[in-house]
Amino acid sequence: MQSNHSIFQEIFVGVSFSNEELKYISKVFKKKHYKKGTIIFEQNDVADEMLYIYEGCLRTVHLDDSGKEHTIQFAIKDWWITDYISYFTNTKAYMTLEALEDTTVYSLTKADKELFYTEISKVQSFIIRKLEAAYAAFQKRIIVNLSQSAKDRYLTFLDTHSEIEKKLKNYHIASYLGITTESLSRIRKELYNS
Template structure:
């Protein structure tokens, strides 16, 4: 079992060479969890103490506005990290809900375990920072596109960037991610595929 976990952690932290002792530390701080499709891992206004590495499956974070409309903030698939980063990094209540869209296996890292992990294996901190920097850059790009591009252009960019996701997602998930209605999404698809 330890060898299997060790191989998984080598996969997660691809590019870093670990000693067996370091892999044992990683095995103690990362908790493997399984979630079924439709599960809610956390909801808005809850305390957040974990971020998740997605080993397999598909998840999404979304915010529900005062009128009950969902706004998808992030999708997550294999080899992505996901949580409500606002709550996780600022010790506030969750702004978002984390939903499982496809049966998932994740590895959870609590704040306390993260601090211990970084102190025991410092090279991992720079690895995770690089991942978070990439995510931050992607979020900023998405905001700029959302403010400056048409719905059709945003959909085409989504297809180009996330072609592997489209078949896994319901139309309303994609529409809420793009900031449009499902009717608008249907109209865009019709224009593209049935000119």
């Protein structure tokens, strides 16, 4: 079984810590397990945790006024996820966070994050780099959704998320792409028959 110290070295790749710093990290990062189907927080809750996925798969989903689901993000091993609007602004979440399979995470509350940055300042630049990459990925996703056909969005999804595509239900993928499950089936049939 892997020790917490080696797990934290795995999470914060490229950052070296003293034993004292690793002890502190062990205090602020809480290991949690979620069963498939667990709702971690719901739309309109306040999301006060940022989660690092150690194993499993989570998704954020927004339910619009008509009751339609819009999957915003999938997260697998070595990804971070939360409702960042809620987490950073202490407002109600726009999204629900759901476990799509049994998942183990390391959770960092907003209050602990502020102390964490103060106690171990070198982590702040690591987190900023991760958030910059996430921000760039979200911008790319917006551009793809606005400018590509449904078929091209699916091909981009396969290119970006090939390691999880088989784990997801069709309606999860369709809601991520902004199409119906019937459209997704048509696109797949067209691709596999060509």
